[in-house]
Amino acid sequence: MAAKEKLEAVLNVALRVPSIMLLDVLYRWDVSSFFQQIQRSSLHNNPLFQYKYLALNMHYVGYILSVVLLTLPRQHLVQLYLYFLTALLLYAGHQISRDYVRSELESGYEGPMYLEPLSMNRFMTALVGQLVVCTLCSCVMKTKQIWLFSAHMLPLLARLCLVPLETIVIINKFAMIFTGLEVLYFLASNLLVPYNLAKSAYRELVQVVEVYGLLALGMSLWNQLVVPVLFMVFWLVLFALQIYSYFSTRDQPASRERLLFLFLTSIAECCSTPYSLLGLVFTVSFVALGVLTLCKFYLQGYRAFMNDPAMNRGMTEGVTLLILAVQTGLIELQVVHRAFLLSIILFIVVASILQSMLEIADPIVLALGASRDKSLWKHFRAVSLCLFLLVFPAYMAYMICQFFHMDFWLLIIISSSILTSLQVLGTLFIYVLFMVEEFRKEPVENMDDVIYYVNGTYRLLEFLVALCVVAYGVSETVFGEWTVMGSVIIFIHSYYNVWLRAQLGWKSFLLRRDAVNKIKSLPVATKEQLEQHNDICAICYQDMKTAVITPCSHFFHAGCLKKWLYVQETCPLCHCQLKSPSQLPGLGSEPVQQPNPTAEQNTRPGDAVEPPGTEPDNGPDAKDIPSKSNGQVAGGQDGLEGSQSMDTDTGPCEASQGAACAAELMAAPEGCPPPDPRVCVQL
Numbered sequence: 001m002a003a004k005e006k007l008e009a010v011l012n013v014a015l016r017v018p019s020i021m022l023l024d025v026l027y028r029w030d031v032s033s034f035f036q037q038i039q040r041s042s043l044h045n046n047p048l049f050q051y052k053y054l055a056l057n058m059h060y061v062g063y064i065l066s067v068v069l070l071t072l073p074r075q076h077l078v079q080l081y082l083y084f085l086t087a088l089l090l091y092a093g094h095q096i097s098r099d100y101v102r103s104e105l106e107s108g109y110e111g112p113m114y115l116e117p118l119s120m121n122r123f124m125t126a127l128v129g130q131l132v133v134c135t136l137c138s139c140v141m142k143t144k145q146i147w148l149f150s151a152h153m154l155p156l157l158a159r160l161c162l163v164p165l166e167t168i169v170i171i172n173k174f175a176m177i178f179t180g181l182e183v184l185y186f187l188a189s190n191l192l193v194p195y196n197l198a199k200s201a202y203r204e205l206v207q208v209v210e211v212y213g214l215l216a217l218g219m220s221l222w223n224q225l226v227v228p229v230l231f232m233v234f235w236l237v238l239f240a241l242q243i244y245s246y247f248s249t250r251d252q253p254a255s256r257e258r259l260l261f262l263f264l265t266s267i268a269e270c271c272s273t274p275y276s277l278l279g280l281v282f283t284v285s286f287v288a289l290g291v292l293t294l295c296k297f298y299l300q301g302y303r304a305f306m307n308d309p310a311m312n313r314g315m316t317e318g319v320t321l322l323i324l325a326v327q328t329g330l331i332e333l334q335v336v337h338r339a340f341l342l343s344i345i346l347f348i349v350v351a352s353i354l355q356s357m358l359e360i361a362d363p364i365v366l367a368l369g370a371s372r373d374k375s376l377w378k379h380f381r382a383v384s385l386c387l388f389l390l391v392f393p394a395y396m397a398y399m400i401c402q403f404f405h406m407d408f409w410l411l412i413i414i415s416s417s418i419l420t421s422l423q424v425l426g427t428l429f430i431y432v433l434f435m436v437e438e439f440r441k442e443p444v445e446n447m448d449d450v451i452y453y454v455n456g457t458y459r460l461l462e463f464l465v466a467l468c469v470v471a472y473g474v475s476e477t478v479f480g481e482w483t484v485m486g487s488v489i490i491f492i493h494s495y496y497n498v499w500l501r502a503q504l505g506w507k508s509f510l511l512r513r514d515a516v517n518k519i520k521s522l523p524v525a526t527k528e529q530l531e532q533h534n535d536i537c538a539i540c541y542q543d544m545k546t547a548v549i550t551p552c553s554h555f556f557h558a559g560c561l562k563k564w565l566y567v568q569e570t571c572p573l574c575h576c577q578l579k580s581p582s583q584l585p586g587l588g589s590e591p592v593q594q595p596n597p598t599a600e601q602n603t604r605p606g607d608a609v610e611p612p613g614t615e616p617d618n619g620p621d622a623k624d625i626p627s628k629s630n631g632q633v634a635g636g637q638d639g640l641e642g643s644q645s646m647d648t649d650t651g652p653c654e655a656s657q658g659a660a661c662a663a664e665l666m667a668a669p670e671g672c673p674p675p676d677p678r679v680c681v682q683l
Helices: 002-014 017-028 031-040 052-071 074-107 117-141 151-160 165-189 193-211 214-225 227-248 256-269 274-300 303-307 315-328 335-370 376-403 408-439 447-479 484-521 527-533 558-565 597-601 633-649 658-667
Strands: none
Touching: 002 074, 002 227, 017 052, 017 227, 017 274, 052 214, 074 117, 074 151, 074 165, 117 151, 151 165, 193 214, 214 227, 227 256, 227 274, 256 335, 274 303, 274 315, 274 335, 274 376, 315 335, 335 376, 335 408, 376 408, 408 447, 447 484, 484 558
8 A cells, every 4th residue: 555655656746747847848938039030031931930820829728738737636647648648659550550551662562471571571560569559559548449449450451461552552541540530539529528627626626715715725736746846856857868968979078177067057057947946946955855864864863753753954945045046037147157156056055054954963962962871973973973064164165265256145155154163163162071071070060151151252253253244245335336135135134143143142141240240149058057958959959068048048059040040030949039138128229029929839849940931041042951060860850759758748847847947937038928838848
């Protein structure tokens, strides 16, 4: 069953490719200029010129026929191709009969065939050919009436009966007329079939539009016709024919530079019409999808397809190529200019593919560095791919500078390649930090700060590169040639890559500075307070050797609380506002926000760490990779289980825990409600 479905899918694409080829040929053929050329040549006696208007109408009929072939259902399309095959077989039978009669007239022998070996050979060859044609026609049309396709055997039967050669010529013409009448009868009997099909198709389209709408109809047709695969196959056929036509006319092997030029010119030849340009767009999309899929398979193996079975990637590169081709008028250029422009566009597409590969590799590499996986093969694959993404964009930028004159478009490509290399360098540096921390006995306390500074340095370099690109574009616009398209691109680039990045970076810096100031304003717990508290950090579930005390008398690691304050300015346990000492009630004019009693009652040590709908951040694009300083997952699970068991087995403020709970209740500042006893975790 699976093989049958695959065969039907292949036929669904292969049988529709000729319709797009016909559309492409009709677009290339300029009928008006063709007839003007005939008129200038004074070939008024040409039959084609005499039926000029009929030929013009047939040109539009060809478009209609192509659209019909493209949109027909698969069953009717297969039946139509079978009819075409039967017509070709009948024409082959006609050719066999005509060649046999001509050869007999040339020989002039009218006696018995068995007395002339050459005549006998010609007769047996024609007889076998006609039998094969009749059998194939009956099989294709699924009928046992083989005599309907055997009219071309009448000249052979007449020659076997020793009929004169002049009469055999008349019999051959009669066989041709009889076959033509059969074809006309078949066409007349099926004359209303196209009308009935169109009527039923229109009725179904109206019903679908009324129930589901035009968008659902378009998506359904897109999926049934398999438009991306169809155009990709069409373009690959054109490209293969172009390469074959080149090598079939060349005897000497081409050099490497010649092969590169051949590759570009062949692509340029195969995108001279809108249909072939769409084929190139979908081909590039599938190539990008294949490269990204191989990248993920190289990093994760078969697990990549289990975790992400449908990778909706590759369309970005295809859409980029389409937009650039339309904006630059690619199909209207000459072949040489088109090949030059295509080389630049393909550089942009390759740069986009490399950026997409980095987006796949970055989280995988960092997760591998933060984990305790000691598989050398996994680390080798991750590091080797990062090294490739570090070297290849830089090499591509170098090649662009070598072969092309620098302008604004090429500067954007070079800047994108340089930024990709810089981002890979930052990823490798953080990966090395994780690996160094893995071999240390003690965790690095300021690992998050180091990661923030690395990412901040990369973002700063990225901002400076974008600023240089804008400055170069503005200088070219002011002192060089001014274009509307260039100005629009400069404006978009300035807004998204300069203004928004500057705002995001400054906001992240302010949040981090405020969090650091709040942490510095909190008192540090003494050794006696830690021993009396005898608890773990409710954020990372690790033991506390050093801690800070919030105004609501809760203890946390300074680093953990600082990352929490990046998100919101409340206590992770009781959600009381954390203010500096100058803003506490009684010392300042600003009132303190009261906590939500419902949320506090439902708070547990494992649930109060992350408020609903909130996700902690680490600064600008900081990597969300846990380090040892934040605690391991196992330790966190143990702490959570311990807190839950004590919450269910014993009261949280019984005699064994009363002292600690009373201390917290008495230490709560004025204006902030006392902490809920249920959040006191005693180990």
